[in-house]
Amino acid sequence: MIITEKLSVRSDGHGDVIDVTAKVQEIVDKSKAKNGSALVFVNGSTASVSTIEYEPNLVKDLKKALDKIAPYGEDYEHHKTWGDDNGSSHVKATLLGPSTTIPFEDGKLLLGTWQQVVVIDFDTSGRQREVIVQVSGE
Amino acid sequence: MIITEKLSVRSDGHGDVIDVTAKVQEIVDKSKAKNGSALVFVNGSTASVSTIEYEPNLVKDLKKALDKIAPYGEDYEHHKTWGDDNGSSHVKATLLGPSTTIPFEDGKLLLGTWQQVVVIDFDTSGRQREVIVQVSGE
Amino acid sequence: MIITEKLSVRSDGHGDVIDVTAKVQEIVDKSKAKNGSALVFVNGSTASVSTIEYEPNLVKDLKKALDKIAPYGEDYEHHKTWGDDNGSSHVKATLLGPSTTIPFEDGKLLLGTWQQVVVIDFDTSGRQREVIVQVSGE
Numbered sequence: 001m002i003i004t005e006k007l008s009v010r011s012d013g014h015g016d017v018i019d020v021t022a023k024v025q026e027i028v029d030k031s032k033a034k035n036g037s038a039l040v041f042v043n044g045s046t047a048s049v050s051t052i053e054y055e056p057n058l059v060k061d062l063k064k065a066l067d068k069i070a071p072y073g074e075d076y077e078h079h080k081t082w083g084d085d086n087g088s089s090h091v092k093a094t095l096l097g098p099s100t101t102i103p104f105e106d107g108k109l110l111l112g113t114w115q116q117v118v119v120i121d122f123d124t125s126g127r128q129r130e131v132i133v134q135v136s137g138e
Numbered sequence: 139m140i141i142t143e144k145l146s147v148r149s150d151g152h153g154d155v156i157d158v159t160a161k162v163q164e165i166v167d168k169s170k171a172k173n174g175s176a177l178v179f180v181n182g183s184t185a186s187v188s189t190i191e192y193e194p195n196l197v198k199d200l201k202k203a204l205d206k207i208a209p210y211g212e213d214y215e216h217h218k219t220w221g222d223d224n225g226s227s228h229v230k231a232t233l234l235g236p237s238t239t240i241p242f243e244d245g246k247l248l249l250g251t252w253q254q255v256v257v258i259d260f261d262t263s264g265r266q267r268e269v270i271v272q273v274s275g276e
Numbered sequence: 277m278i279i280t281e282k283l284s285v286r287s288d289g290h291g292d293v294i295d296v297t298a299k300v301q302e303i304v305d306k307s308k309a310k311n312g313s314a315l316v317f318v319n320g321s322t323a324s325v326s327t328i329e330y331e332p333n334l335v336k337d338l339k340k341a342l343d344k345i346a347p348y349g350e351d352y353e354h355h356k357t358w359g360d361d362n363g364s365s366h367v368k369a370t371l372l373g374p375s376t377t378i379p380f381e382d383g384k385l386l387l388g389t390w391q392q393v394v395v396i397d398f399d400t401s402g403r404q405r406e407v408i409v410q411v412s413g414e
Contacts, residue, residue, distance in 0.1 A: 002173045002276055004243050035278045037315055037410060039175055041241050043250040045191040052370045053321040057353035058363065065346045065367045070203045077195035087196065091203045094190045098253070099239050101375050103317050103410040105280050110408050112319040115374070132248050134175060134241040136274065136412065138278055140311045140414055142381050177313055179379050181388040183329040208341045215333035225334065229341045232328045236391070237377050270386050272313060272379040274412065 001138060003031045007131040011047075011121035014072070015063040015092075019054045020131060021116045024102070025109055027133045034107050036137020041099040043130055046089040046123040048096035054116035062120075066092050072124065089122035096120065104137070139276060141169045145269040149185075149259035152210070153201040153230075157192045158269060159254045162240070163247055165271045172245050174275020179237040181268055184227040184261040186234035192254035200258075204230050210262065227260035234258065242275070277414060279307045283407040287323075287397035290348070291339040291368075295330045296407060297392045300378070301385055303409045310383050312413020317375040319406055322365040322399040324372035330392035338396075342368050348400065365398035372396065380413070 005027050009018045024038050040049045052058060069092070076087020102117060103110045111117070119131055143165050147156045162176050178187045190196060207230070214225020240255060241248050249255070257269055281303050285294045300314050316325045328334060345368070352363020378393060379386045387393070395407055 004173060004241060004248075035280060037412070039239055039241055041239070041248065043248055043253060045189060045250060045253040050370045051321060051374045053354075053366055055354070055357050057357045058366055060353045061346075061363050062367050062370055065371070069206060069345060070199075077198045078191075078193070081193050081195045087199050090191055090196055091200050094188045094200055095203070095234060096371060097235060097238055097373060098189045100373055101239060101315055101317070101377060103280060103315055103408050110280075110317065110319055112321060115319060115321040132241050136175070142311060142379055142386075177377055177379055179377070179386065181386055181391060183327060183388060183391040207344060208337075215336045216329075216331070219331050219333045225337050228329055228334055229338050232326045232338055233341075233372060235373060235376055236327045239377060270379050274313070 001033055002136050004134045009119055009129045009131055011129050012126045013121050013123040016121045017059045018119045019116045020119055024117050024133055028104050028135055031135040033135055033137025035105055037101050037103045039101045039134040040117055041132045042119055043132060046086055046093050047119060047121045047129055048093050049100045049119055050096055051115045052118050053114040054118060086124045089124060092122040139171055140274050142272045147257055147267045147269055149267050150264045151259050151261040154259045155197045156257045157254045158257055162255050162271055166242055166273055169273040171273055171275025173243055175239050175241045177239045177272040178255055179270045180257055181270060184224055184231050185257060185259045185267055186231050186236060187238045187257055188234055189253045190256050191252040192256060224262045227262060230260040277309055278412050280410045285395055285405045285407055287405050288402045289397050289399040292397045293335045294395045295392045296395055300393050300409055304380050304411055307411040309411055309413025311381055313377050313379045315375060315377045315410040316393055317408045318395055319408060322362055322369050323395060323397045323405055324369050324374060325376045325395055326372055327391045328394050329390040330394060362400045365400060368398040
């Protein structure tokens with residue numbers, strides 16, 4: 001059984017981290033599947049999906065580390081293509097990747113206690129983000 | 139229903155980025171599955187799969203950022219093992235990971251407009267790369 | 277068919293890399309599935325799953341590169357939250373991500389010859405790590 005749902009999440013960009021764990025679990029609940037996995041995928045090239053211990057201080061640490069790799073405000077070749085300012089956003093998004101898959105058993109996501117599923121929006125302005133959650137199970 | 143196909147893609151290495159979106163969509167089409175996901179996996183330890191807005195300037199930006207983390211031409215312990223020169227390639231490949239999974243609905247990959255599925259070859263010479271595309275769906 | 281198993285692996289932390297390839301292949305064997313994929317997921321926020329050519333020198337190179345991005349021993353905001361010392365561990369784990377999916381065919385993981393499936397433990401002390409292996413196939 002496969003069900004595909006879309007979430008719309010509000011983001012402020014610039015490395016904003018949005019915890020979608022409860023929403024992903026709700027979709028697993030709704031599917032009534034007992035065993036399987038939830039694929040969480042963001043359909044854009046300036047955002048990523050991963051897991052983190054979701055707490056505000058760690059979010060700051062993550063931003064800082066990623067800004068070392070691809071600092072905002074530097075010159076990027078990509079800016080010449082569209083006149084954009086989000087070259088650093090694209091680089092970070094490709095590095096972290098657009099998808100994470102989480103297994104579940106007895107209808108419950110097998111996450112650690114301090115592990116949340118998050119969408120990280122690297123773009124340079126706030127927006128609504130579409131996130132796809134696909135549950136495959138039995 | 140699960141179908142597994144292999145793509146052979148030509149790469150120049152050194153961070154070369156190959157857009158395989160159309161080929162992945164073709165395999166989804168061929169499977170006739172309406173709902174499901176495509177797992178794209180590269181079976182080597184010096185290449186990765188991710189998504190990016192595929193345009194030449196951004197490819198340059200990605201290379202530059204990854205070269206900060208693991209520059210080519212420096213000494214790597216790995217070079218002592220085999221007399222190779224691709225320690226930086228391995229580090230980048232592990233960082234980005236070998237696989238990405240993309241959901242589809244109504245037979246169409248749920249990618250963003252500016253989001254392509256790409257194989258990134260970090261090795262230090264050109265070669266043919268084998269890429270596995272596995273479609274699971276119904 | 278979906279089967280979900282848990283592995284317990286011993287780790288020394290600080291970027292320790294544990295090769296779980298043989299154990300993942302065993303679970304695929306046990307499932308008797310011929311075609312499908314193995315999702316390997318670590319249920320904690322200071323460890324990751326990826327692939328690498330597993331040899332001790334390359335493990336050193338990987339640690340060194342990741343320590344450039346998030347060095348141990350620096351100040352992290354996260355340390356203020358819990359009085360912990362593992363801010364760098366969390367940052368690295370989110371960057372590499374908690375899961376990797378490997379396709380198999382004829383009951384055999386489609387890995388490259390020099391490509392192993394590994395759990396990387398970034399935490400700052402040794403521990404037992406729980407790793408979930410979920411085989412979906414037919």
